[in-house]
Amino acid sequence: MPGETALEYLRNAWYAAAAEAEITRTPLRRMLLDTPVVLFRSLDGNPVALQDRCAHRFAPLSRGTLLGDELQCGYHGLRYDRGGRCVHNPHGPRIPAHADIRAYPLASRYGFIWLWPGDPALADAALLPDLSPFDPRPGYRTQWGYLRIDAHYQLVIDNLLDLSHVEYLHPAFASGGAIGNTRHEVIEADGVVHANRWKPGCTVSPLLGRCWGRPDAIGDARSCIRWHPPCTLFLDVGATETGADPGDGVTLSFLHLPTPESGTRTHYFWAATRSHSPDDDELTGWIQATTERAFMLEDEPMIEAQQDNLGPGADMASLHPVYLAPDLAPVKARRILARLIEAERGAQPAGIR
């Protein structure tokens, strides 16, 4: 089956690079798509991303000093402005030619800093998916987290687009009686893949039960996730009284943003937002602890063990996996992404990449 391999990255796309709060006046080095990037905030509060490699002797600029909005290399003192232009050479009267470094377009949205690794001329914040529940809204409580997974990002996307695994791997997220009683729906529309799981008449999960204030309630539960290429996933989990309208019950929305660090490592940013008991700090803390336990102690070891069994990369296809019904969404996503990467490769002049 094609579409199982992703050895290249899609370049002309937005990737989550950091949570808003991570970017400060202290330069931060982060490997993104095998490339070292330094992130900081300029004096006006806007985030800046430059290649984290001085043009001179290739020292990381993240080890340097921010002087106003200029980043000075900590090794020999070249200075760069927010656009990556070399603006100061302390060792001679002239700025040498070709001393500029790459600056990356950024967008600040939904609590995250998004980076565009491809052609800057094509970067457009309007291309960000609509994740508006993560825009600041009164009456909502939003929380964030981060983990790092030693596996290819496609394995993380596979994990999320097939949420049948929740019933086996995550006791706190599992609905009692859902296995064998779930309607599974996969929709592909405009390059976005939706995977919806409807679980009528089940015992709602500990997570939903606690948010709802009704532990062990019987109701109709659902988990509806959608994937926007390359690495953005929006998940809505919720429950209502049996037969009631989805709007009536409890809803918890998650963002999952698995950004490739390299072919074998993934930055995994997440956020959760809810309108139920937004001021209940104990509930917020419990959601944080429960989610971190699930992601770091249940998902992470499983995905890393899966990667170990696969060997480097994520080339499932060559191992001839058995496909089950819930694989439809991850396989669609892999195919779409493979096609986008192939199209980009065909379209780009070789020099740009």
Next chain:
Amino acid sequence: MPGETALEYLRNAWYAAAAEAEITRTPLRRMLLDTPVVLFRSLDGNPVALQDRCAHRFAPLSRGTLLGDELQCGYHGLRYDRGGRCVHNPHGPRIPAHADIRAYPLASRYGFIWLWPGDPALADAALLPDLSPFDPRPGYRTQWGYLRIDAHYQLVIDNLLDLSHVEYLHPAFASGGAIGNTRHEVIEADGVVHANRWKPGCTVSPLLGRCWGRPDAIGDARSCIRWHPPCTLFLDVGATETGADPGDGVTLSFLHLPTPESGTRTHYFWAATRSHSPDDDELTGWIQATTERAFMLEDEPMIEAQQDNLGPGADMASLHPVYLAPDLAPVKARRILARLIEAERGAQPAGIR
């Protein structure tokens, strides 16, 4: 000199996979010959070994759950029986084709679980070497141990088949006055290599002296080891009064089972059995501590340092070693094993390996 390289494994052979006590109702993952294997005990007490890689998304089944005699994948819930047959697919009405995984023939004998990585049709417990001193016997005390060596298993076999190293590396096992006073005998018979060292009129080793209850006794000591391909070694060490019959003195028998984990790592199982003072727990503890010290603090660092000096693999021949008299047995074993591997490779249809 040929026979120095073993880049392939002999497949149609028994390898120690675990000590009996290691295999329980909790699935155990173990890498054997570069292959992940999951081991557990079925309800009737029999050991089971399956490929530790689900046919679906390649998650390790050892992270799953044992339901009766069925092993359920911890990621998405496929279930396998003891034969590796997929017997349950919770996501659809049918078991998909090609969802079975490999099951490995096992034999329980001599305190260990033996695994046959090759053609199951050829697996026959009668092919196990005769190691009957390690069958349960009244009046004997048997003890076990395990270590892991970051080196090719051939280096461990070399170590054991040339026990001249004992006099240099292992003070607790060395006989006083044995160097230069040892008769060394190598016999090859029916594909088994015997290396016997006869040490008349020496001070017996601390190990034998303590087992015998006669520390620093002068007597005739011996160490007789034999190697059965690929990875089974049986060692008899003993001492008698000078000139007496071997049956009269003290005997300690060892099993050494260096099973390849990969080309650079070895599972090293061992056992020891004796009839002298079988109920002396203090002696048993002292033998355990002394043997573990010798194997883990003396052999292991030396063999690993030797591997470092060789680089990856164990291809001695390309480095043109100097051959001494005691190398005869390890060289014979390397040749026999190389021939067996070559014969197997010639005989097997390519698809089976």
Next chain:
Amino acid sequence: MPGETALEYLRNAWYAAAAEAEITRTPLRRMLLDTPVVLFRSLDGNPVALQDRCAHRFAPLSRGTLLGDELQCGYHGLRYDRGGRCVHNPHGPRIPAHADIRAYPLASRYGFIWLWPGDPALADAALLPDLSPFDPRPGYRTQWGYLRIDAHYQLVIDNLLDLSHVEYLHPAFASGGAIGNTRHEVIEADGVVHANRWKPGCTVSPLLGRCWGRPDAIGDARSCIRWHPPCTLFLDVGATETGADPGDGVTLSFLHLPTPESGTRTHYFWAATRSHSPDDDELTGWIQATTERAFMLEDEPMIEAQQDNLGPGADMASLHPVYLAPDLAPVKARRILARLIEAERGAQPAGIR
């Protein structure tokens, strides 16, 4: 620009292998130029260096025992003399042919043991550079240090031959007001590269100020470093009253000896000597702590981060660096060394290397 790559080592040259005090009657294993070497002192006090790999089964001799001036292998007992000749085989009546191992010419000078990895017939202590300030002298205090850098040794030489980095990386070594007020002079003479930095009318560095007993003094400071191929650097830092003769002020001399362990690791030996307050132990301790902080907490992470950004090796040229004025000295040194390596490669029969 050529001369940026050094994938080979210069063989016919002296390399610092150890500080004098490191070599004792306890054999020391050290990897030098990708080769394992064992170093010890013979009974007459002279240092000995042999290949750290027994000719028999390639065990490291550093795990063996020194019997008089013979090193006995700790695995099976072969013995070698100071010249690497196998002089004892406990397992037979004869020493086997080809059982000798390599011995390396050594020179003891300037507080270090120097090793010649190339053709022993060409080894000549007279080829050592003149570093006479590090000969024992009355009225001087000399101190030593060692660190290990996970980077190619050329990056360490680059670091030292471009001391403009001091003003950015090392607060304790930086002169106030020196940036933009420094005369930089590069001289190449007889294959030696000199890089001198003259800093008139500046606030002397904390290091010089404290040695001089005049913290924050205004004066003429200088740092004059020279590089002898392949890996010897001699640095003189000093200060005088403004306009005075260099001999009048304070001088601190450093030896920097970055010896390649492998293509990605460097042994970095250093020494410092001074005539100011030679008996002031508190000052000596402060210099030690300050220097170790600068080298281990400032240089080492920067050079290792630079190596990370370069990837394995130190092939700057392929990344098209921007060259600034202070790069002249390191580039000259890289070119000289590349030419020497190339000449040696052309001159040597292939078998010797």
